Amino acid sequence: MALQDVPIELVVRCQKGDQSAFEDLVARIGVDLYKMIYAQVRDHDDTDEILQECLIRLYKHLPTLREVAKFPGWISRMIVNQCHSHRFKRSRTAMESTDEMVEISEPDVMWQNPHAGNPRKVLMRKEIQADINEAIRELPPRQRSAIVLFEVEGFSIREIAGTMKCSEGAVKFNIHQARKKLKLSLRQYVRQRPSERQKERKSEVGG
């Protein structure tokens, strides 16, 4: 169920501290929240942690939400902020304990997908996925949130501005910057092949 489709009555019941309503709410929106967080952090363990933290906050602070109709925006904002602070916490921990740093690889989830295709393709896809995930993780929090919300979640610029509590200009700027960085780090996948470029140049000269 999309966040927008959550029944208002359910949110109101949750606000009153109804635990079964809360469980119902999580059952309905849990998958969406999981996907939304994963799109930003690109790591299952981190997603798990952030989702847990978000749900605690959701239960604690939902009674303070004055306009129930704004629930989707409110929860999106909470997720974005949690992702920011999680990354922040991670970077601090990493800075403080570089000696003990161990490379943790992405859990191998591909084998769980029965439709993943032949092994060579799976391997290639895994490599691409890892590179893209890395590039996304490298982005500053605001740029990452902006580009993910825009390109993946399909939020409008105005909605992102509302979620990130900044101006529409700032959102556009962040998206632009993120795109620039991603194009650079993912040039092997995003840029056109030299042969195609050459072809284009030739046609340009010819024209």
Add this chain to the structure above:
Amino acid sequence: MRCTKCQKIYDEAAQGLLSENLQRKVRDHLAECPVCSVFWQENEALRFALRETARPAAVPDAPYFARLARRAVAQAQVETTEVNGERSEARGWLDAVGGLLTGLRFGMAGLVQATALLAVGVVAGLGIARGLKSGQIEKTKVADIVTSMPTEQAALPPLVGPTFSPTLPDTGSSMMAKGAVAENEGDLITKVDETPRPAVDPATLVQTWQKTLALLDKMGPSDEVERLRQIQQVSRQVQASTILNRLQDLKLQLVRTGQTDYIPDVHRIEEVFSRLAAASRDTQASEFAHLDTYQKAEEALIRKRYDEAMRLFKMVVIQAPGTYLAARATHQMGNISFERFRDYKNALIDYDLCLNEYPRHFLSDAIQEQIHERVDLITQNSTDSYGPLRTFAQAEATSQPAAALGLYSTLLKQYPQSPLIEPTIGAMTRIVRQVADDTTAVNTVLDVLDQFQDQNPGHPLALDAQLGLADVTNFCVRNRSQAVLEYTKILEKAKDPEKIKTVQERLRSLEKAR
């Protein structure tokens, strides 16, 4: 259609917001412009890649979410119980005042009295501010405060004399105090030119506030309240945040002077005035609904638990967006990013929010000035991923004079156009005076300053470098004749009256020594 326009409207096009006419123009342009065509194709490819990889290959099943929900409820309940327990212990002596205020909260009579009390607070704040300025604390007796009440509320004097640091206690905070070297953690490098301290001890101010509160506590429906009613018109014109800004400044001073033991007292006072402010016409109770969280964040900050402080400040911003406390929390987040984490990009975003997203009166003038200075520094030192700022901050934070000098030297060599050059030259000169016996350090500084002059002949700070050289020659090398020669050269070129005065003083003292 121009290329810039074609590329600029990509986001609108992606959202399907373009008119048919514009869509056609874009299509036509893309057909004939290879640059824009590549730009669009790359963006599309990026979007495809992001979307394709954004979704997890496997998503947990329903029991997982049910388990998570139950765990979250249990955890939230535990946290709420803990917080309530802490709150009940912390009330203490303020219970009486709190009870009185809660009673006054509703109804017209309550509003009048609360507003009147707020006026006392404002006037007391003004009294203290004026006392601070003149170096004396005024009496806090309510009647005296009322009679001495100023008529122009707008002309509030600043609470602090010198440039003060943000809430964070040490090194990085002094970064912006031009001409002052940071006192670092080991105190190995000390200030030569001591920054003046506030005229009044902040602890005395806290005690004064406490007396005022005690007076408020004793006041009932007496003549005093009737007299205060007369000034409610004035108090209405004063933003509630004015008085709270005064308290904020007071906290900053306490941190700066290392008297953080008084912070809990100020927090209690702040709570009372927040409640008073919440009852006045210009404010709403929701403005201060998250004061507890904010205060906890400040306490975490003082204990140097920056992650926790950041988390709590963020909580305030999320839960009370657009409010007075959110403005202050955003400012603190900017400070943490700037000073502690040296994450200048995020600091810039937070500072930008402070200046543009919140009403001006939410942050005191002194804080706003500091933010402007920092924003300038960040934007002017953005080369090499904020290299100059990072180097400067590292130099300030290090407790080893040799390491600090090395970092300052790097800054001078690599970023001669940075606005941090002036404090860098000052810092180098001062540090080397502390380690005058270390000939290697002295020679290094002489070389670096000399090189800076040679390589940047038209630099506006070349004369400062020359003055630094002369000072090192005078105080460290103790070559007086050479120093006189250097000072005389500077005197010939200098136009800045302060510099001329400094050099003349140095020459006079050299003559006396002869």
